[in-house]
Amino acid sequence: MTEPTPGTVAQFPPLAGPPLLGLHEMELNFGPQHPSTHGVLRLVLQVDGERIVSARPDVGYLHRGTEKLFETETFPMVIPHTDRMDYVAASTNNHAYCLVVEKLLGVEVPKRAQYIRVLLDEMQRISSHVLWLATAAIDLGAITPFFYTFRDREVILDLFEEYCGARLTLNCMRIGGLPVDLTPGWLEKVRAFTEPFEKCIDEYEDLLTENRIWKERTVGIAVLDEKRCIEWGVTGPVLRAAGKAWDIRRALPYECYPELDFDIPVGKNADTYDRYLVRVAEIRQSRRIVLQCLDWLEKNPGTEIRGKVPRVIKPPAGEAYACVEAPKGELGFHLVASGGNKPYRLHVRPPSFINLQALPEMAQGHLVGDLVAVIGTIDIVLGEVDR
Amino acid sequence: MTDEKPTPPEIPAPEPTLAKAVEPAAAPAPSAAAPSPEPATTAPKPAAEGAAPAAPAAAAKPAAPAAPPKPAGPKPTDASGKPLIADLAAAVPGAVLEAYEFVGETTAKIAPEHLVAACRYLKDKEGFTYLVDQTAVDWKDRQPRFDVLLLLHSFSRGQERLRLKVAVAEACPTVTGVWETANWMEREAFDMYGVRFDGHPDLRRILTWDGFQGHPLRKDFPIEGIDTGAAIYPDRFPEGGGPGPKDTNRKVVS
Numbered sequence: 285m286t287e288p289t290p291g292t293v294a295q296f297p298p299l300a301g302p303p304l305l306g307l308h309e310m311e312l313n314f315g316p317q318h319p320s321t322h323g324v325l326r327l328v329l330q331v332d333g334e335r336i337v338s339a340r341p342d343v344g345y346l347h348r349g350t351e352k353l354f355e356t357e358t359f360p361m362v363i364p365h366t367d368r369m370d371y372v373a374a375s376t377n378n379h380a381y382c383l384v385v386e387k388l389l390g391v392e393v394p395k396r397a398q399y400i401r402v403l404l405d406e407m408q409r410i411s412s413h414v415l416w417l418a419t420a421a422i423d424l425g426a427i428t429p430f431f432y433t434f435r436d437r438e439v440i441l442d443l444f445e446e447y448c449g450a451r452l453t454l455n456c457m458r459i460g461g462l463p464v465d466l467t468p469g470w471l472e473k474v475r476a477f478t479e480p481f482e483k484c485i486d487e488y489e490d491l492l493t494e495n496r497i498w499k500e501r502t503v504g505i506a507v508l509d510e511k512r513c514i515e516w517g518v519t520g521p522v523l524r525a526a527g528k529a530w531d532i533r534r535a536l537p538y539e540c541y542p543e544l545d546f547d548i549p550v551g552k553n554a555d556t557y558d559r560y561l562v563r564v565a566e567i568r569q570s571r572r573i574v575l576q577c578l579d580w581l582e583k584n585p586g587t588e589i590r591g592k593v594p595r596v597i598k599p600p601a602g603e604a605y606a607c608v609e610a611p612k613g614e615l616g617f618h619l620v621a622s623g624g625n626k627p628y629r630l631h632v633r634p635p636s637f638i639n640l641q642a643l644p645e646m647a648q649g650h651l652v653g654d655l656v657a658v659i660g661t662i663d664i665v666l667g668e669v670d671r
Numbered sequence: 672m673t674d675e676k677p678t679p680p681e682i683p684a685p686e687p688t689l690a691k692a693v694e695p696a697a698a699p700a701p702s703a704a705a706p707s708p709e710p711a712t713t714a715p716k717p718a719a720e721g722a723a724p725a726a727p728a729a730a731a732k733p734a735a736p737a738a739p740p741k742p743a744g745p746k747p748t749d750a751s752g753k754p755l756i757a758d759l760a761a762a763v764p765g766a767v768l769e770a771y772e773f774v775g776e777t778t779a780k781i782a783p784e785h786l787v788a789a790c791r792y793l794k795d796k797e798g799f800t801y802l803v804d805q806t807a808v809d810w811k812d813r814q815p816r817f818d819v820l821l822l823l824h825s826f827s828r829g830q831e832r833l834r835l836k837v838a839v840a841e842a843c844p845t846v847t848g849v850w851e852t853a854n855w856m857e858r859e860a861f862d863m864y865g866v867r868f869d870g871h872p873d874l875r876r877i878l879t880w881d882g883f884q885g886h887p888l889r890k891d892f893p894i895e896g897i898d899t900g901a902a903i904y905p906d907r908f909p910e911g912g913g914p915g916p917k918d919t920n921r922k923v924v925s
Contacts, residue, residue, distance in 0.1 A: 351888060600746075602773045603773065603778065605832075670878060
């Protein structure tokens with residue numbers, strides 16, 4: 285393993301004040317239609333030859349006014365809108381929103397519903413990380429992982445489809461529990477996928493972990509150490525790759541996570557390669573959690589999927605914040621209720637938006653060709669950045 | 672219909688119980704007045720949504736027995752005695768106007784002029800190194816109009832979280848000097864609400880485009896949006912664009 289090359293950033297200190305183009309510098313537009321921007325991210329780069337002097341993200345191309353829409357809909361009607369933020373991890377979005385309303389209502393979710401929610405979340409985490417792996421590898425020219433990962437992601441999406449009828453915009457949770465019970469035989473199908481899935485993860489790792497080109501492109505790229513991560517509010521795998529074992533599932537536990545046995549993988553070098561290792565390790569941990577949920581659900585058959593929720597949902601006036609560990613980091617909903625049947629104000633704390641803010645610092649001093657690695661390493665979804 | 676009955680007793684309830692210490696009691700007053708005309712038309716919908724399997728006619732009856740748990744909602748309690756709040760009040764005199772605890776979350780209301788000093792103290796001395804979230808809330812008919820909410824997290828104090836709440840008219844001191852991550856959060860709040868963050872290094876719109884007129888999350892911004900031509904041809908479209916204030920189709924969210 286080659287050592288990360290320190291010092292490249294120090295050569296190009298951040299510019300103070302408005303950027304002035306020097307004799308050797310050029311301004312370059314990157315995006316918004318560039319395929320490696322994973323949507324519609326635009327970056328205005330200042331380059332000196334091939335080196336990035338500064339990068340300025342320009343977001344908002346996908347802004348749909350979701351937070352304004354929230355205020356016009358009753359509490360249950362908000363859930364499908366949350367699907368459309370991080371559309372590759374819809375179940376965690378549903379989950380965070382339901383948690384904040386349940387917190388204000390004081391509703392207790394039945395144990396069985398908690399386990400099914402966690403099961404869905406962890407399957408979603410696997411599918412989201414696997415999608416990240418596919419796209420990040422393609423960005424760097426490795427197309428083969430895409431075929432392997434999409435083969436497995438397809439199975440997860442089929443399982444989601446069988447449970448709730450949708451593959452991406454799941455709308456699979458309700459305030460106080462779940463919309464529907466599991467279909468007969470669904471748990472066996474999940475088990476049939478999850479148990480041999482360990483081998484699939486090994487296949488991904490065979491392709492990339494010791495791949496020399498992959499390491500050349502990722503080791504030492506986009507370093508952001510723990511202190512800077514916290515300063516920028518960066519959470520999720522990026523923070524853990526910097527060595528901080530902080531995961532909301534453990535730090536601020538929700539649902540049945542305290543009863544489940546899993547580890548928090550951490551990295552050392554805070555670079556793109558370590559983030560890759562952390563995400564692959566998280567896929568393995570999610571698989572462990574899925575198996576534990578399956579064991580519990582098979583041992584405790586039942587039909588209870590929803591707690592006692594009033595027919596008209598009118599939380600008491602006040603503020604509440606609830607968060608979950610989404611695949612991309614801390615996803616929180618900040619709810620201000622006024623006692624009516626609609627949220628007075630519902631603010632989303634999207635991990636992609638906050639993590640993207642650290643991009644200029646990560647990109648500085650790198651080659652333009654490495655910028656796609658820098659964008660990929662944060663794992664952004666523009667639907668969530670722009671809302 | 673089921674929606675209508677509980678409305679009157681429920682709204683006044685918080686005010687006497689929360690008496691002096693509590694901010695939400697003061698805040699909902701304008702808001703409570705605003706949503707009440709709305710449910711009259713929309714009420715049947717949520718009832719059906721919440722109880723999809725049940726017949727709407729039958730749904731009306733069982734709702735009445737479901738009423739008892741309602742008064743047992745969470746109530747804010749005074750938290751000014753908490754060591755953290757007491758320390759903050761002692762370190763930055765005049766900063767803490769009031770503090771309360773609600774659904775397990777502590778909120779401190781901070782005087783705007785002391786916000787930066789309070790944040791500095793909390794970050795440096797109390798270990799709140801991580802700014803989780805910052806946003807604004809529009810209380811249309813209240814003076815001062817906006818609340819700026821900040822949510823802080825401390826890794827060293829056993830994962831403790833603290834919410835700061837600042838009531839501002841239109842200008843709020845920036846905390847970008849304390850946490851760099853506040854940069855985009857404040858830009859978003861500025862874009863959506865028009866709250867000016869004094870001292871912010873780069874206060875531009877972030878989600879809408881440069882030249883956009885109005886602030887979309889304000890309660891008096893029309894829900895159907897404004898004509899985007901307003902941004903490009905300001906001379907041909909009235910300021911604010913779209914349906915004018917006298918237009919009967921104009922809907923205002925409250």
